Amino acid sequence: MSAVLEVRDLHITYASSSGLVPAVRGVDLEIAPGETLGLAGESGCGKSTLAMALLRLVPPSTQITGSIKLAGQDILTMKPGQLRAARWAQASVVFQGAQHVLNPVRRIGRQIDEAIEAHGSASVSRAGELLDLVGLGARRGDDYPHELSGGQKQRSLIAMALACDPLLLIADEPTTALDVMVQAQILQLLDNIKRERGLSMLFITHDLSVLSHTADRVAVMYAGRIIEVGAGDALLRNSLHPYSKALTASFPIIGDPSSRHQPRGLAGDPPDPNNLPSGCPFHPRCTVAIDECQSVDVQLRHAADDEERSVACVLVGKS
Amino acid sequence: MCAGGQIMTATESLLNVSNVHVAYPARRRGGKSARAVDGVDLEIRLGEIVALVGESGCGKTTLARAILGLQKISEGLIAFDGELLPTSANGKKAFRRRVQIVFQDPTASLNPRQSVYEIVAEGLRIHGLGENEHHVVKTALEQCGLHPAERYMLKYPHELSGGQRQRVVIAGAMVLKPQLLVADEPVSSLDASVRGEILALLQRLARDENMAVLVVTHDLGLPWNIADRIAVMYLGRIVEIGTTEELLANPKHPYTQALLSVVLEHLGMPQQILVGEMPDPTEIASGCRFHPRCPLVQSGEAQRRGIADRCTHEDPLLQMSGNQQSVACHAVGV
Ligand SMILES: Nc1ncnc2c1ncn2[C@@H]1O[C@H](COP(=O)(O)OP(=O)(O)OP(=O)(O)O)[C@@H](O)[C@H]1O
Ligand SMILES: Nc1ncnc2c1ncn2[C@@H]1O[C@H](COP(=O)(O)OP(=O)(O)OP(=O)(O)O)[C@@H](O)[C@H]1O
Ligand code: SF4
Ligand SMILES: [Mg+2]
Ligand SMILES: [Mg+2]
Numbered sequence: 001m002s003a004v005l006e007v008r009d010l011h012i013t014y015a016s017s018s019g020l021v022p023a024v025r026g027v028d029l030e031i032a033p034g035e036t037l038g039l040a041g042e043s044g045c046g047k048s049t050l051a052m053a054l055l056r057l058v059p060p061s062t063q064i065t066g067s068i069k070l071a072g073q074d075i076l077t078m079k080p081g082q083l084r085a086a087r088w089a090q091a092s093v094v095f096q097g098a099q100h101v102l103n104p105v106r107r108i109g110r111q112i113d114e115a116i117e118a119h120g121s122a123s124v125s126r127a128g129e130l131l132d133l134v135g136l137g138a139r140r141g142d143d144y145p146h147e148l149s150g151g152q153k154q155r156s157l158i159a160m161a162l163a164c165d166p167l168l169l170i171a172d173e174p175t176t177a178l179d180v181m182v183q184a185q186i187l188q189l190l191d192n193i194k195r196e197r198g199l200s201m202l203f204i205t206h207d208l209s210v211l212s213h214t215a216d217r218v219a220v221m222y223a224g225r226i227i228e229v230g231a232g233d234a235l236l237r238n239s240l241h242p243y244s245k246a247l248t249a250s251f252p253i254i255g256d257p258s259s260r261h262q263p264r265g266l267a268g269d270p271p272d273p274n275n276l277p278s279g280c281p282f283h284p285r286c287t288v289a290i291d292e293c294q295s296v297d298v299q300l301r302h303a304a305d306d307e308e309r310s311v312a313c314v315l316v317g318k319s
Numbered sequence: 320m321c322a323g324g325q326i327m328t329a330t331e332s333l334l335n336v337s338n339v340h341v342a343y344p345a346r347r348r349g350g351k352s353a354r355a356v357d358g359v360d361l362e363i364r365l366g367e368i369v370a371l372v373g374e375s376g377c378g379k380t381t382l383a384r385a386i387l388g389l390q391k392i393s394e395g396l397i398a399f400d401g402e403l404l405p406t407s408a409n410g411k412k413a414f415r416r417r418v419q420i421v422f423q424d425p426t427a428s429l430n431p432r433q434s435v436y437e438i439v440a441e442g443l444r445i446h447g448l449g450e451n452e453h454h455v456v457k458t459a460l461e462q463c464g465l466h467p468a469e470r471y472m473l474k475y476p477h478e479l480s481g482g483q484r485q486r487v488v489i490a491g492a493m494v495l496k497p498q499l500l501v502a503d504e505p506v507s508s509l510d511a512s513v514r515g516e517i518l519a520l521l522q523r524l525a526r527d528e529n530m531a532v533l534v535v536t537h538d539l540g541l542p543w544n545i546a547d548r549i550a551v552m553y554l555g556r557i558v559e560i561g562t563t564e565e566l567l568a569n570p571k572h573p574y575t576q577a578l579l580s581v582v583l584e585h586l587g588m589p590q591q592i593l594v595g596e597m598p599d600p601t602e603i604a605s606g607c608r609f610h611p612r613c614p615l616v617q618s619g620e621a622q623r624r625g626i627a628d629r630c631t632h633e634d635p636l637l638q639m640s641g642n643q644q645s646v647a648c649h650a651v652g653v
Contacts, residue, residue, distance in 0.1 A: 042510040042511065042512050149597070179374045179537060180374065180538075180539075180578065180581055180582060181577070181578070181592065181593050182597075185592055206510065207511070208511070209540070246512060247511055250511045251540060252543050252544050254540055254567055254579075254582065254583055255543070255583075261522065261544070261545065263518035263522065263545055264515040264519070265513055265514055265516035266515070270480065270512075
């Protein structure tokens, strides 16, 4: 089957008062029907920018080049009317820190129906059905946002995102502010919905431990690019790029003697998009860098011993 | 039984919390007060790192604030180094030097108009320890991984990354050579890559300076990384406490078991996702406070073991179970 989402050579540059900010610098990715792609990387690497651009939800002054195909249609060349139809119906987003997206003076159920009506679909209220689906219960439709806990608000946002039966759900840090137990509830919910509806998902997080049970494939971003991508379990267990290695090591495996009393992190500062290092953008923080790393900016290429894996590092996959 | 051959004994106890209660008054007239901390016993020994874990709203921050003398307790006793928390102004000042705090969000705890140097020197000046100030500040910054210190001293918080800001906060606490550092979610606002560096710093400082640390977290990976012991809190009470190895390998309280099952899925443990949101401290259940969500009660297992009645009517006390482990659950040992 053809991909639900296909992104080619995507570049996204913000125009800010202090100049151009190249937030995404050449990303390729695809998501198959029913597949979940996890997108990880530290703060500022461009995850949300990438997610927003998929539905052209970035400020109008932003330059976007490359191509984004959603169910075969090119998002970047769509007319505004087509684009509005694609939002919600083809793909919808559960935003990062989304609690604030809810209108505080409107009942939850009403807000869900409005999302549906905006697309002229369904004249009867489906809010109750959707609230049941996310485990909140139809009755909560009469509540105002302040009457819900963080986890409940997150559930109602998921209900809203599912209102128009999208093919792709983009979830940007959907559990970050939540407690472990509530987080587990939401992840289980997303997993069930995904399975029942054959939904594809782009799941963004900086917490790799969350991806271990959600993602079929994982992509790791650094400085606006994907630097490693592969099958979820294999990548999390055995990452090959030195940055992914540092990232996975900073989430200890409980019970693993090698991380007991051995917290590991990554020294150095995250890159400044306005002032990227030469060569491999990771080289100033890389503990295994060689001279070549300062001048050669390696593109993502297949790793020799795992055909599903691609890595952007001079030390990996060189034949 | 550390490397030096010293043997830890109870006499090396630094902090003793005994049957401490904190109740916040009702928000509305006629409402009930929130029993945020509801009978906590906790001992912290010299130089050890204790992690306090539990879900949002279970009372971790309230307990930490009570230990720091920042929150009035309604019942119970807190003793530091063998003496009750001071009440006189002088006594409080001396105490505040020996016990320091680090909060979750470094940005909120730094004054944006002070330079890094001034931030770190401030505590020294308050406590009249200004002698050799420049040298002490420089040493503390470098000890916290900001070297050469000269590069950072004249910067302002907005010119630093999140991880660097947290290092400045820790340096400001360390100049006073505290015996106890209370760190409330010290890494949860930081990037994963920075997390390990800050934890390594806390662990190194604890060892080098023989400083005890109480670290509040809801991340169970953190204690595996740095803590000697873990205390699990549920709805205002510590329901299980033990050495990190013992407790993580063999959790005995059903709540601890559920918490671990959701984070340790890769070990093949079936997930026990508790339903419902954080419980409400204005409505603490009778009997065992966990019984409305307890999987043993819900599955009928408590009934089979003949303890169901006690679960709903009798408040279980924290009791020794194992070498250094204590658990508050009627099912343990039955
Ligand atoms: N509207 C904007 N104008 C200018 N620069 C922006 C804008 N939004 C984001 N940026 C910059 O683009 C880069 C990528 O930001 P983005 O929000 O995509 O990161 P992220 O990976 O989602 O980070 P986080 O994990 O913190 O959410 C950052 O350097 C950020 O400062
Ligand atoms: N000033 C206050 N007045 C009334 N109730 C309060 C106050 N501060 C906290 N509470 C309540 O006391 C309980 C414990 O709060 P506390 O902040 O100690 O929890 P916590 O374990 O630190 O949670 P978190 O992980 O979210 O930081 C909560 O139910 C909270 O709503
Ligand atoms: S005392 Fe009873 S209700 Fe409480 S945790 Fe133990 S088994 Fe569950
Ligand atoms: Mg983001
Ligand atoms: Mg707290």
